[in-house]
Amino acid sequence: MTAQEIILHCEKQTTQRFANIDAIAYSNQVKVLQAFQNRKLALRHFAPTSGYGYDDVGRDTLSEIFADIFGAEKAIVSPLITSGTHALTLMLFGLLRPGDLMLSITGDVYDTLQGVISQEGTGSLRDFGVHYQKIDLQNGQIDSETVRHTVQTLRPKVVFIQRSRGYNWRNALSIAQIKEACAIVKNACPDSIIAVDNCYGEFVDVEEPIAAGADICAGSMIKNPGGGLAPTGGYIAGKSKWVDAVGYRLTAPGVGTEVGSYAADYRPFYQGLFMAPHVTAQALKGAVLFGAVFSELGYQTLPKWDTAPNDIICSVQFNTQEELIAFCRTIQAVSPVDGHVVPYPWDMPGYSHQVIMAAGTFVQGASIELSADSPIKKPYIAYMQGGLTYEHVRYAAMQCVETILQARKNS
Numbered sequence: 493m494t495a496q497e498i499i500l501h502c503e504k505q506t507t508q509r510f511a512n513i514d515a516i517a518y519s520n521q522v523k524v525l526q527a528f529q530n531r532k533l534a535l536r537h538f539a540p541t542s543g544y545g546y547d548d549v550g551r552d553t554l555s556e557i558f559a560d561i562f563g564a565e566k567a568i569v570s571p572l573i574t575s576g577t578h579a580l581t582l583m584l585f586g587l588l589r590p591g592d593l594m595l596s597i598t599g600d601v602y603d604t605l606q607g608v609i610s611q612e613g614t615g616s617l618r619d620f621g622v623h624y625q626k627i628d629l630q631n632g633q634i635d636s637e638t639v640r641h642t643v644q645t646l647r648p649k650v651v652f653i654q655r656s657r658g659y660n661w662r663n664a665l666s667i668a669q670i671k672e673a674c675a676i677v678k679n680a681c682p683d684s685i686i687a688v689d690n691c692y693g694e695f696v697d698v699e700e701p702i703a704a705g706a707d708i709c710a711g712s713m714i715k716n717p718g719g720g721l722a723p724t725g726g727y728i729a730g731k732s733k734w735v736d737a738v739g740y741r742l743t744a745p746g747v748g749t750e751v752g753s754y755a756a757d758y759r760p761f762y763q764g765l766f767m768a769p770h771v772t773a774q775a776l777k778g779a780v781l782f783g784a785v786f787s788e789l790g791y792q793t794l795p796k797w798d799t800a801p802n803d804i805i806c807s808v809q810f811n812t813q814e815e816l817i818a819f820c821r822t823i824q825a826v827s828p829v830d831g832h833v834v835p836y837p838w839d840m841p842g843y844s845h846q847v848i849m850a851a852g853t854f855v856q857g858a859s860i861e862l863s864a865d866s867p868i869k870k871p872y873i874a875y876m877q878g879g880l881t882y883e884h885v886r887y888a889a890m891q892c893v894e895t896i897l898q899a900r901k902n903s
């Protein structure tokens with residue numbers, strides 16, 4: 493088959509899967525629209541502010557709309573939050589005090605959070621006397637019995653759930669799985685705060701983790717909820733009491749979310765949030781197509797294209813480092829920005845292995861835009877995600893197939 497034929501064949505296979513993704517996007521679009529209308533969004537909310545940012549209605553209304561969409565009592569959406577890691581750090585430092593225990597029930601936390609928890613001498617949670625334990629997943633599932641028993645006996649202050657896969661060969665957790673885990677934790681110790689790393693999970697399903705029983709969640713605005721338009725930022729959403737505690741870390745104890753100005757305008761945050769259900773659906777379809785195409789070519793992928801995706805990522809397992817690097821270079825080469833640039837593996841801050849990243853994106857490093865990244869280690873897994881339009885991802889898939897067919901012909 494030619495590259496063109498492979499793509500068409502895979503698109504035929506994925507018709508029903510795409511229809512399911514569209515149905516979720518529709519439900520989320522209506523939810524988002526209604527939140528905008530209920531809060532009477534107006535042009536004045538886009539206006540920039542300066543200095544302390546007292547009574548910044550753009551900031552406050554954005555946070556209220558976000559909370560409504562996430563089924564949360566309160567939210568913070570802020571351009572002052574530099575990344576997903578920063579948002580998650582604020583969440584953890586807001587909730588945990590010296591002597592407290594944080595228990596991850598989804599195994600190791602995301603690479604950049606490992607230092608936040610335990611790197612000595614950096615002002616990590618460990619430096620402040622916070623204890624940390626983890627319970628590994630069993631075949632990609634939460635180990636319910638161990639979780640029940642551990643939570644009951646240790647009564648952790650925070651139980652931590654990572655929804656997306658990170659750099660692991662596993663699927664993201666579904667909202668149904670998160671719901672089940674929350675019920676087990678709350679049953680075993682009602683006082684434990686359930687905190688979710690929601691990166692890459694927003695708008696993938698019709699509910700968010702708060703509706704599934706979590707107390708608080710956090711993520712990045714240059715992933716799904718920024719719709720490709722938010723220029724920076726992060727969010728935290730959940731119970732008022734806990735979001736207020738996080739607000740005291742974001743600015744200052746006792747000051748919280750009363751301050752925080754933004755000298756550019758807020759329109760891209762609002763417009764991006766409005767676009768987010770659709771853009772997330774584009775990325776999901778792209779990930780499903782990549783899954784179908786690469787399994788057609790004989791590679792292992794996660795998730796399998798015929799199962800519901802729980803995040804926007806497609807993991808592809810390559811045979812060699814060369815194949816992996818070639819894949820990332822193809823993704824870079826089909827990018828609208830820096831398409832002429834060749835990515836190399838490098839020592840990125842916060843990661844323990846060299847990482848190669850393809851991100852020819854309008855917003856630097858924004859992985860809701862088509863991008864791929866991979867730590868250089870065995871097994872050679874590339875994590876591909878994003879795409880503002882399905883057409884762009886489709887074109888990228890076509891180029892990847894061409895490259896592989898060409899290499900096979902030459903060898």
Ligand SMILES: *Cc1c(COP(=O)(O)O)cnc(C)c1O
Binds near residue numbers: 575576577578691
């Ligand atoms: C991306 C990601 C993060 C960190 O986000 P950054 O914005 O890169 O700091 C944390 N957890 C998960 C699961 C992620 O995918």
